[in-house]
Amino acid sequence: MSSEMEEVPLRPTGHMERFNILRNHVKFYNKFGVTASYTVARSLLASNSLEQVIYAALREVLNQHPIMGVTVQDEAAIEPKWIRLPTVDFRRLVKVVDADLGASWDSWTRDALRAPFVVVDDLPMWRIVVARGKSTGKDAETFAVGFFCHHAIADGTSAGAFQLTFLDALNELIEGKIKSVSDIEEEAVIPVPKLPLIPNMEMKTALPVGIFFALKKIFSTYVWSTEDPLNWSGSLISAEAPRPPINNLRSFSLSSDVVGALLKRCRKENTSITALLTILVARKLAVMYPSYTHFTGNIPFSLRKFTGHSNRDMGCYVSNLTPYFSSQERPPWGYISCRSMSSDKPEQDDGKLWEGARASKKEIDEGTATASDQNVGMLKFVSDYNKFFYGKLGKKRDHAFEVTNIGVLDGGVGGGGGEEKACFDRVQFSTAQCTYADPYIFSIASAKNGFMTVSLSWATGVLDDDEAVEMIEWLEGALKGLSEA
Template sequence: MTSIDNVIRPVGPHAQFNTARHSLGILRAVIVTCRYRIPAVSLRQQSPPLQDAIENALACVILKQGLLGVGIAAEDTKEPLFVHLKAIDMRRMIEWKEIITQATSDININAKDESGSQEGEEEARQEDRLLRSHEKYHEPLWDDLASKPGWKIVVQHDPRQLRLPARDDVLLSFDVSFCFHHAYADGRGGYIFHSNLQRALNDGTRPTELQNHILHLPTPPVLPPAMDPLIPFSQSWSFILRTVWTEVVGGLPLPLTLRRLLGFEASEAEIPWTGAPIDASNPATLVRTLFKLEDEAQLKRILAQCRSHKASLTGLLHALVARSLARRVKDRSFRSSTPISLAGYADPKVAGSAFKSGETIHCLVTATSYDHTLTTCAQLRRNVDELDTPLGSDEAVWALAQDVTSSLRTKAASLPRDDVMSLSGLVGDWHELFRKKYGKERGETFEVSNLGSLDAGLSGSGDEGSDPTTRSWFIDRAIFSQGNSTGPALNINVARVAEHGIYTTVSWQDGIVGVRLVEELADDVQTWVTELGP
């Protein structure tokens, strides 16, 4: 590898998991979009023009979050590095996208009850355009990473709204998409980014380091430590022996009969359905709405039902997706997974002032999986298709939701002991590890990734009162999507803004599962969620 004189530190073994995937083109971006609202009168009162205000605020976020101000060198090698960027051209970090809508009546906060179905149709068109935008930004690779950070924001808006009357009952709307290379942040990091940006917009500060659209960074930023040593992993002997047995002995070229006898190979009846085999040649990601609930009261009723059944919303979503798939992929079992944030397990002695859970952008995740047996899938299908059991009284659904929830809580309670992420440093060549997956079956049927709730104080529902016209910038919707060619067949992506409901997407690699199956899945889940919280 050629000498690089601006190195800050190696990216670390876990981040290599993501740099290798990007280098190979199998995971290009994660996207978290938030809808920012501001009363027209407040925007008129701000001194800098809109584009300058966004640029100033973004510069403040970069200065606050060390990882956002670095590049990545030697990504295609076994030793990728975070490198110091002495200057960042902010014009390359912000993309403005004008979306002309058929009407702007929805900008008025009182318009929802006035224009009925027409407004609903227009909102649906806007959301569809936004999801098509997500699809577009999942495809490109981050070029020139050694001289430019691997992320950007896309600001989407209707420019005509800027001509609306400067009244306090008129709200302007801007969708800001944070699109990023996974080595820079995880999904929760997307929330942290938006919280920082929202605060910076309201603060209105222009940093002195920003001159003529160039952000000057003369000294290297302080980066949070890599996952290892930041997370104090430990391993039991049983975990080590089990891993050696599975990964080393299981990797030997043994006869099929012996492999099944030793538990290395499942029988055909036990192999979960995971869509088409891994195809690394197609970067296209498709995104659809799985379900949304804008009525916070309705969502709270569903959460209350989850609590009464000792289940979480994440556990319920696992059960609902399995219920729908069982109707259409018959006589097959499924395997699902859920990412778990490791940020709360950080060692404060190692973190020092460079990392604070919930405040510092980082990529700190592990995952756990759950097997949906043939028996469970058959019961789910029978209850809904043959017995027409209402969801609220479907014992199979709630038993599954409770079991998944219990499994998640058990895994979380065990961390950071005996976790597969603790073995990241033992992988000698991440690129080769992923190449060996090409053409093979996927590990999971679907993943449920739940970012949790964006803080109420950021969404215009905090201590300042509930009337959005009494404040400036606030957030009232979040949309999350991801694309991973070697990951599960389906990604269920959950984002919630406190007091403003929940929005869930389903994303998948084009050609891995049929569009009709996904649309039927979305119809099922939206219907069932609505049924649960009338």
């Protein structure tokens, strides 16, 4: 019915959307994604091919998320425009690979992140990789669906929303509420529903910026900024950086029992998983790079509680905060201590660890408490994005590491919905690298009653692979160790 509506004019692009549109256009960034592993009754695939099931579910998802039916026009313009596509061809958007879903997903996820993302006139700004796994039993089949997209149409929470909507569509297909695709050749190309785009971030909140905050940011960005010789942020941004950089990926997953024990401990210590991860990484950096004592973090977070958007809405509604860490015995004012009592064991379960985790949570709570004086609110003052992006080449990176946690997605596991219900118990959030990105980028996502997966992304030439592997293997061990304390 929605496809029969009269043409609805699309709203203008917002500041955050324009930022991401041009960042991709100048090849400073590529894409990010959220992947979920689905278990479905074998009967669903007995009468339908996997492609037929994927296309039928995608057809329903497209009805729920209007931004998935658009592309962008005039990427390099000051005000690029959203253009609704007349049709989408799922055969050009969906790639099927064979994989062992019980093992690491990193190889094929990394390949999906590395694949160039070029905006074209006749395709939407997302791609799907389906990993076909082995049967889990006589009555069940498994496959993973990776949703990889341009950052202008979605943030991490939105990519999670795709998976939740896709799960709903699978269950509607099982229940017969939506029809399956009977002929791939005919049904793979479908009309785009003529739905209005939901409001962008700036249409829902003013993101007010105080004069002192604005002047400080503008001065440090465009005029002069002191360079702290004690601050580690990896190698300089190359003056001729590969754009986008060559992305690498390594992840681990923790069971619900381990995650439950960590949550219990965090609640006891009045902190959170995100804050714990943040202080652990800062403490490990202090050990890995002992000639430096200052480390700046970067924590993106959702502004949906201020915009009124739900976690089911697809769009880009994020800002970020920057906690400062010091391994000095007496940290400067405004810095959180990341000093370990044992320099050889930064994961040591000591009072200083939890003190740092509480301080990190306090910083997160304060930084996410208001829509005022947010970094994203400064985009309204950027008149030349080309100058902004290219001005970063050859400069020092802003942060040492990033921690992004999109939270818990309910994959229907343990919900008592019956054996025929589709479900997922594992999700992975991962991102490609940006030209000026932080050396270590951690992306976290959890499935309710399932696994929490922590992914580390790094760029070739910014970190040595052995540094990244040391960090991610250590972090996995540290979290498991703390869950057993």
